[in-house]
Amino acid sequence: MTPTLVVTLKADAARRAVIESTIGSTARVIYLADVLPKERSAVLAQASVLLAYNSAEDLQPGEAALLGSVRLIQFITAGVDYIPLADLPVGVPVASNGGAYAEPMAEHALAMALAALKRLFVEHAKLAAGTFDQFRGNRMLAGSVCGILGFGGIGVATARLMRGLGVRVHAINRGGTTTEPVDWIGRNSDLDQLLSSSDILILSLPLTPATKGLLAKRELALMKRDAILINLARGEILDETALFAHLRATPEFTACIDAWWTEPVRHGRFAMDHAFTSLPNVIASPHNSASVVGWRDVALRRAVENARCALEGGEPRHLVPPSDRMM
Template identity: 50%
Template sequence: MAEQSDGILIAHNPGGKEREIFMEVLGPHARVTFLGDLAQAERKKTIASSRILLSWSPLKEFVPDEFPALEGVRFIQFVTAGVDHVPFHLLPASSLVAGNSGAYAEPMAEHVLAMSLALLKRLLINHRKLKGGEFDQKTHNRMLRGLECGILGYGGIGKAVARVMRTLGMGISALNTSGRTDDPVEFIGTLSDLEPFLRRADLVVVSLPLTRHTRGLLGERQLSWMKSDAILINVARGAILDEEALYRRLRAYPQFMAGIDTWWIEPAMHGEFRVNHPFFDLPNFLGSPHNSPIVPGNMLHATRMASENVLRFLRGESVRGQVSREDYA
């Protein structure tokens, strides 16, 4: 257990209820300081005395000459699930780093289900037809039951998706880093099994982190392995999927469908939203504005999960969501 002198620094600016959660979970075990409460003259000294850091986006929370003061930090817990935005070269090389794995999984799994059903049931296509006066009652919809859901990235989000899809009668295949799972699946493998995984799946859900190994993972060749009437849902990161290759696949195979929640150019990272191909003119495409985890109470839940992971570290227990900085070099 940590001493009270082992300071915990909250670097982002949480809301009032989130601050209460941080104090409830961590306050009894260590000194908790909110960086935004400090006067400018106090910042460097407090940063230097901190041993645990909770952060959302370091480049927005610290000025350049404050990063060296983080040298004494032993554990860095991100409130975000993904850490592809993290400047690892500016953080202490010896510190343990964890993402907030699974914190947003349940609403994201529902979002995957909603997108899958909307595409499979041709809801947007039929809505547009009705708007144009066409009453198409003959074209068949499809059911999820009996199809196979391939989950590319079987972590917190992937497992939540599997639970939802399994209840609807789908078989589950999955890829993770170990190629092992205790869950009931039709197939489990690693990225080395990507081709047979893509060839067998009717619905492919991308839910793995963006790393140097997964950037550009799904290009023209990989998409060609998929069934011509498969559905692809991406709730991970846009850069995992080649934008032009996806557009060409959708144009060439009208029965192939895609639902995109995470984009190649987004306001949070790039200052604007932009696509380089006219996806929204395609009837077999559905988009949402990277809002799959945005539901009431989501930040309170994520804050509690991040806090409880810090508590695991303080108690000397294994932490959830540990990441390897080499994957992001």
């Protein structure tokens, strides 16, 4: 019997073309938006794999309970911390779209690092005020140590760019091993060593109960005074008040913030408890590191490929264990 992929996310013609070309003859594709209201329950109950954006938005009340026998619920977003996974049937495998936007986000990290090292925004502001500070020194990227906390898709893509520019790569992942060429690899228990050795620290790990508030006053104090901290992950991994205080007390330290504590997609609004953008040692972007023209289809294809793996009886990647679920 041909398995069924039920697509609950909004899919225009372009998205449908990506989904169907990637699935091929592996499964029958049904778009929930095309299904009559009286037939939704039957369609969901027979789903082999579900492809979703946010189950809390895609599904109507009570429909999640119909998914108890699906092989996989595949989300198209890399981060699923804001999706109420606890509402899904117990034991159903759930996968994020890990690494879907790795390459664009790696470029964003590189751009932020270079902007900080070369003092681009600081000197731009001084020029605008009439100060031509030609002989104030800036720093080289080559020869520095880039610490990567969270060595998954984003971390690996960033490391590949950094190595090509002569950067030494230190990294942490759960297992403490990697097939990627790095200068040092550690486990989560080695965090202090990573913090103290890094000239540039990149956060590219998921938000989980274990990583929420992972970096606070003590951890920031372990970092070099002139370190550059780049957060591509989630604001909540950092203690917001501690970071603001550290930036004010340590003007040599730079924070490059792409991921914020309160954001429109996850919280319905943007807000800061502290005036980060008023500080000269902050480089800010509106969590747009993944918003590259044309990449939406690449990311969708990667999610569908993982769904196809499950449909074919394989072991899908980027499974989210219960211990990592935030909601």
